[in-house]
Amino acid sequence: MVVIAHGYGEHIGRYERLADRLVADGAVVYAVDHVGHGRSEGERVHITDFEDVVTDLHTLDETARREHPGLPVVLLGHSMGGLIAARYAQRYGDTLAALVLSSPLIGRWEGAAQLLALDEIPDVPLDITTLSRDPSVGERYAADPLVWHGPFKRPTLQAIERGLAAIDEGPSLGGLPLMWIHGEADPLVPIDGSRAGVEHLRGPDYVERTYPEARHELFNELNADAVMTEVAAFVRRS
Template sequence: MHYKTDILTSKDGESFCYYKWLANSKVPFKGVVQIAHGLGEHAGRYDHMAHLLQDEGYEVYANDHRAHGKTAEMKRLFGFYNGNEYFEDCVEDMHTLSELMKFEHPKSKFILFGHSMGSLLSRKYVIKYGAELDALILSGTAGFIKGLGNIGLVTATAVTTVRGRARQNEFLKSFFFGEFNKKFKPNRTKLDWISSDEKQVDLFAEDPYRIEDFSLGVFLDIIKNSKKLNKPEAFNATPKDLPILMFSGDKDPVGEMGKGVKRVAKQYEKRGINDFTFNLYEGGRHEMLNETNAESVKQEVISWLNAHMQD
């Protein structure tokens, strides 16, 4: 089964593109999954995971965030963002899509799946709209990297003040992507940090929708929101009865090689999330869905999801 794409208009009048994978009609319908992709990628990269979910009886939706993928392609402005708060805009786009999902499946169960930046967007989403969800899945999420994060926050704030939010900046691009790759020297490619599966790394390197150059406002708002979302107040605002699955690789530099993501897990446990599962995969890098053990990871995600969708 293939996906289809369409366009929605968000609350501020901006248009965005979304993907839809229809559930397999030959198996019992279980629920609707919404996917939030990460920085520099696009929703189409989740096609294989979406097909697995289809065959399990799930309908899958995912939008390309602003400045990304087919959403950016509509205006031929890849990486460009001139709004006031990137995360706020992206979360409202996600909610616009979820409203469509609810209209099309009014009695369904709803699951939000976020990877990397998408996991941070999802963590922000549940603070505002968590009561509308039945489960949350977080892949490759991050704590606030104190040293690196504070340097990035000061730098991004200073440069943005001088140059404005819409301009690009080579230093911040290198700061975001280059620093992660340093953990895997000598480097074969500049994307070694995403996976130890060279085939998957090469596929992403050749992806025409892959983006590295973003407006300053995107980088600044990611760092600002990373700091906010890792404060106790954010964890306290997460619904305690929302089942959460979180997974990462212990060699993921975004998760500080396991240290940062463990801090996130401890916060969820400390704040009393009633149903919290955390899987840390040995040797895994940033994209566990594209790692050498990806198939087993995907099946573990589906098993967890099926168990939580039973009445």
């Protein structure tokens, strides 16, 4: 069973291709829109404490286990979902079979501090070319009414900074199998900043895959099929 945690401003509907691939490979997939995202309730992209989001995800996990008892659970988090998944693994790692972090917002991320230093956070749309080398990905993102297209909320940025600190101050994952995937040309969550967080978390059972020229959304990149094949192989052996 795979539980997916999506990224900032988006929704889980953008992961249908990945879910279909995992299901075709024999997995059961569960996911939910985080509070303030997609079809979930709450002020848009307003998160004051990521510990609460982790607790929400644990409720989904408990539901999945009731419906499919006995299946090992692999948690997969992308971008901000990587922050949520990493913190989840620190809190509930003994219940997981493995963890997959895709372009995870962990370690060092200067974006939050830079925006918080401003008197007013600018309402500048995301540069859709940062998502993928495939132009159609950005075009669909820009036209998606369930995606948040407005500015960051200050409380959310502050919560991100606290979440990063909590992971940094929390334990390593010990023997929990961990796979880290990242685009080497990711401008939104630069790979070097995430590496610091991964090095803190990882134990001896560790797989790293980085992709030259790939941008932020590896499951929507030009080489997405190859990425998903590697992730599915890791999930299978876990």
